[in-house]
Amino acid sequence: MADYDRAAVDRIIAAVAAEGRTTLTAPEGRLVCQAYGIPTPAEGLAATAEEAVALAEDIGLPVVLKIVSPDVLHKTEAGGVLVGLGTAAEVAAGFETIVANARAYKADAEIVGVQVQKLLTGGQEVIVGAVTDPTFGKIVAFGLGGVLVEVLKDVTFRLAPTTLEEASSMVDGIAAAEVLRGVRGAPPADREALADVIRRVGDLVTDFPQLSEVDLNPILATPDGATAVDVRIIVDPEPAPEPVRFSQEQILAAMNRIMKPAAVAVIGASAEPGKIGNSVMRNLVDGGYRGEIYPINPKSDEILDRKAYRSISDVPGDVDVAVFAIPAKFVPAALEEVGAKGVAGAILIPSGFGETGNHELQAEVVAIARKHGVRILGPNIYGYYYTPENLSATFCTPYDVKGGVALSSQSGGIGMAILGFSRSANIGVSSIVGVGNKADLDEDDLLTFFEQDENTSLIAMHLEDLKDGRAFAETAKRVSAKKPVVVLKAGRTDQGAKAAGSHTGALAGNDKVYDDILRQSGVIRAPGLNDMLEYARGVPLLPTPQGENVVIITGAGGSGVLLSDACVDNGLSLMEIPPDLDAAFREFIPPFGAAGNPVDITGGEPPSTYRNTIALGLSDERVHALVLGYWHTIVTPPMVFAELVVDVVREFRDKGVHKPVVASLSGDVEVEEASEHLYRHGIVAYPYTTEKPVAVLGAKYRWARSAGLL
């Protein structure tokens, strides 16, 4: 921005550093704001009572007086603030009082002077701030002042810097946003001015990483502006350096060799059943991997009918991936050889690194990998799958249902749940990856690969922490514009976060920060494990909706009410049915049925009523998605319903009409088979629940909105 005076800020920071301070004085803070175009009240610094009176009369009474002293941080406590002085006499007396108070508070306090500030009244108090988050780096915060932010934690965060649009979304994004639009006859605040301040604060901390904390509290928001009344800025002279990042090209070069290797070596391959090195070999072979497989074991000549090598150095051809199935203590030496061989990826299955407190060994291994340009997956993982290559580089069982879902997990237990659920629900999977301690390869590396992987259409990730939250957020924002990214962030709650800490040693971030920034990144956040798995299963099957108009068609009025509840819970818009469409629906339903939305066709209807109303919903261009509620009756048994829905949906797909259709089936146990039949044909259907089908549709909508497709 052309109007930023960076040199001025540089000078202030230098002065603060020169004095060994970490906190800016109020006048310094004000100068920083001015340098970045953030409005502050008219004010001046007085060295004497006479100067204070002159300043006050110049600025205009009434005024506020505040002590300025590097030795008095908590001004109010020290009696260093006087508000609402309305006459020259009051200002003169106030000056003396404040200075005396400061001396009483700390006898040898260095007193720079007294700040004389115009007293602003009216308007709404808000807070704009910036902090340095251990996961995400510089982030900006916005909230209303007072109890709303303190007691109700009604505050929102974004990565800094923000665009003006993102800053506006913060102003509109707090629970009490309505207050700024004017309630109880109060005039609306100047929300554009607030967004502008947020953007400027984000730019400021981005330009000056040394500013570890900026607090504009309060800002007074009035109908015609926003003024930072109090400014508090903390400096960290040696801010943490940016994490090392690889370029997109570097990541892809490595990931392509890792996910689509021409040759895989198994370090510690074994012929002995029950050993991890045996399970990995078996899974590679039994999984049908067609590349070269090189067992490495100094004590064997042959393993599973394959020639074994004493060392990877002895392998004749190139090797892309080395899967480690040896104890942690042997990893460094083996990794040196792997590196010398020019391997792209070291898959470190063994545990006994950072997760057990052995951070040194983990650092040593990373250093060896960096030296040789090897990327590490793990350590402390179950391995990984990439089904297009029939690659099961894991000690678990092979997975063979190919499809478009890529999954990753930070924890082995969750990885096994992903595997079991996928097998049970017959989910088509492109890849399952354990990332474990994430000593090197991280979720953003995986995202970068899956982004361009033609075999992947949705990415679902379980994570407990992010090593580089900013890189993840930026990558996820890019990727989620193309493919849905579902994230299950564990350690959401304070107690949960504590458990994350005890398990991985990772500092789990404040959940509200994660929540806001994941949303900013276009990620679909799953509230729980089962939700993540159901989203992964269902979202890719649904066509992308072309608009927000959802229509419920139900044979059970009771399901209609619950489906409506679920739509609202999931942020879906029940279409206001226009009169002509309402009349068209009424043509098909009994006179005591209810049109409107839900369209209640009533319980005793034959298959044709379901068919006709669903066909109408699919054919009318104003309708963008259908939620079906089925009620088991003798007239329309479950499989009859399922087959007619599959038929009519296919009929319209053949005509080029692609709308998401989900269904909730109420009935006796036959509805289970009917739901499976529907699911197999791309209609996301569940028995005995009105919540799940709508939640999956809601996830699809959240993605479509954030990807700008609606």
Next chain:
Amino acid sequence: MADYDRAAVDRIIAAVAAEGRTTLTAPEGRLVCQAYGIPTPAEGLAATAEEAVALAEDIGLPVVLKIVSPDVLHKTEAGGVLVGLGTAAEVAAGFETIVANARAYKADAEIVGVQVQKLLTGGQEVIVGAVTDPTFGKIVAFGLGGVLVEVLKDVTFRLAPTTLEEASSMVDGIAAAEVLRGVRGAPPADREALADVIRRVGDLVTDFPQLSEVDLNPILATPDGATAVDVRIIVDPEPAPEPVRFSQEQILAAMNRIMKPAAVAVIGASAEPGKIGNSVMRNLVDGGYRGEIYPINPKSDEILDRKAYRSISDVPGDVDVAVFAIPAKFVPAALEEVGAKGVAGAILIPSGFGETGNHELQAEVVAIARKHGVRILGPNIYGYYYTPENLSATFCTPYDVKGGVALSSQSGGIGMAILGFSRSANIGVSSIVGVGNKADLDEDDLLTFFEQDENTSLIAMHLEDLKDGRAFAETAKRVSAKKPVVVLKAGRTDQGAKAAGSHTGALAGNDKVYDDILRQSGVIRAPGLNDMLEYARGVPLLPTPQGENVVIITGAGGSGVLLSDACVDNGLSLMEIPPDLDAAFREFIPPFGAAGNPVDITGGEPPSTYRNTIALGLSDERVHALVLGYWHTIVTPPMVFAELVVDVVREFRDKGVHKPVVASLSGDVEVEEASEHLYRHGIVAYPYTTEKPVAVLGAKYRWARSAGLL
């Protein structure tokens, strides 16, 4: 309460009625408050400016002036309020201004005078109110003033009257409750005084049903009291009468004959398959009902090998229940005969009554039933089941898994989902009841029966509205102290409520009112259909916990984090493990495992580690419930885990130790069978989800707390 001056309120209401007014003036409102011991600011009514000055000097300056006129309801708008008049001159001038403003607002306004009120400053503004809710009758409300109640709807409700304890729970029950305890160094408000005002308001509207709305807004809450600054009271001279209620004895007398009939007649029994009258006959016979079954059909001599009668009047013996399987229009005449026969319950399966707009027919049927002392179930239902009597009085299929869960639904579709899920999950059921239009028998009648039914241990109800919310709440409070009552209230959201309206013609209440009053009644509210069914299935299997200390024992650290999240989401307390217990757990787990809570035994452990740690949790008296996280490994396969858990839990049960144990299983598909094995043995276990087992435990805890068992 001895200190209520009811006569004073009577006089005021009479005066208001005499003038044909529906709103009390401010001085009248103040007198009502005084009569019920609710503090109001010192004040007086001035007819002239001189009187106003005298009053102000007597009360103490500064004061507030407010116009008093039955013709000026919105005083502020009319310029009828002046705040903070600090001198006698200001008061005199203010009096004239206010009167002039009122005249300008409405030239012929009757001006009673000007209220001179002490200006109260400081303290926190709160609102206490009472309204007449169409579902629940008199309810009291409490919230903070300003944006918190207006924008964030941070308000809580209870049935009036409240105890002082319930009133206190309101003061502590709003989201911003912390504000009243003092934040930012502000002194705490006198919460006892606030609770006292709530109780008095509840008593007031209970004693005087004509007071349809009372608004004390604001009340100023200070450290030493609570003063109602503004009082607004609206009178309804003809309040709705209390609904007709049967005594507990009357309900039980009828319900016992209905649920355990010695003889059932089927009105409209048919030999023709596909007819409802045939399905009902078949289900009674095939279901194994051992009482008398009388088919009633004027055109048949025999149906399903039973002698058929032309009319119920022809049946030789007594009849307890008549199931109607005839079209709506024939019901009144048949019901006359049924009533003359002395039948206890008429089960009205047919639709075509209130739900299709035919309210007259429904009213006619109810009148006939009342005349004869017959209770009606329905109309517009699938019928009902009572398994201890092998009674399947329904056109659906028989249900034969006997057990302790009683279920009801307002909608047939939801009833079918209940049936299917129960069959699929093998839930032991005592009863399933369709209540449909609830023309007569309602949920509180069912509750009263199930309360004393030795075959029922948990009651789960789907409902869209309550015909008599107060009777339900009072009955549920009594019953839930003995047995868990789970409620799925459909139409939770505004859009959902609208759908409820269009379907049943019922006015769905504001959800926050429902939510608070259901909680006040000790009900476990299920957020969705699937949750209700899972609570019904799992809660009765779990022993009641003896305290709040929950311990997570997990083989997968990742599951531990998610299980911790779920515990916090469900209001469970993760036990702070005392050092000696921590040391005892560490004895059994690897050195790199994490004790604390979750107890992370790590993934590669043998069955003995699970067994030892679980046994420790069961044996230590300070631990009250266990949440298990299983990770599928070769060392401890799923069924080995399931069997050892069943063994160790049984071992402790045999020793008299009954603690709830739930489990989340992560692994390949074998965990499904293992989960079923655990469930069959009373350990609530699920595969692929960390949320569900904890949600069921949370439901058990919510019940145990509200029943006063913790």
